[in-house]
Amino acid sequence: MTHRSRLAGFIIDCETEDLDAAADFWSAALGSAQRDKERGKYVVLDAQRGLHVEVQKVEHQSRVHLDIETDDIEAEVARLEALGARQIRKVRSWVVMEAPTGHRFCVIPAETDDFNAEATAWQA
């Protein structure tokens, strides 16, 4: 079986009571218009080179986390576990993982237009 994955983008997690102000800063800092939002939860910024970039309100410490998109969540989580990552929890359609370097990241369903052409194919 073959599945595919690649970097989808990154999420700017903000421990803040003022998501609008956080999104305003990052939108202006990166020169990316605000495209889509769910009030009080997240603001999606216009893509930088096809990346998904999002400012999100969180309860934990502020950080940047990477998203890896895939056409097979289960196979990709298993691949990343074999590399040394561990599964933290499932959240709706995605899985939160922790790298051996301590970084949290998410494995999410592939959504980008050119995913099939550009993602890496992994043989199980």
Add this chain to the structure above:
Amino acid sequence: MTHRSRLAGFIIDCETEDLDAAADFWSAALGSAQRDKERGKYVVLDAQRGLHVEVQKVEHQSRVHLDIETDDIEAEVARLEALGARQIRKVRSWVVMEAPTGHRFCVIPAETDDFNAEATAWQA
């Protein structure tokens, strides 16, 4: 006066004694070959959509930080300060800043090929 800036990429800062293992993980996780390295300091990964992606050994807590590239460091730092960021320190050719959301990021000299065509132009 006009200057330009844009997202250059991100650095995966790793608080580790084993940079090679950290780079091996992220290289495999993202499907990006290791392109360039300075032993014990950093490993540059093959570009994802033209982004600069690098795994770096650090002494502070592991995190991901964004790099903003510009053709005028001083003007870009001033622009970001006006948005609410603060300057932490200068390091050789770049400046470490902290966003109002608490995220550290760097302002670096523009190096990418399509910088002039793709970066945002800011009027002072």
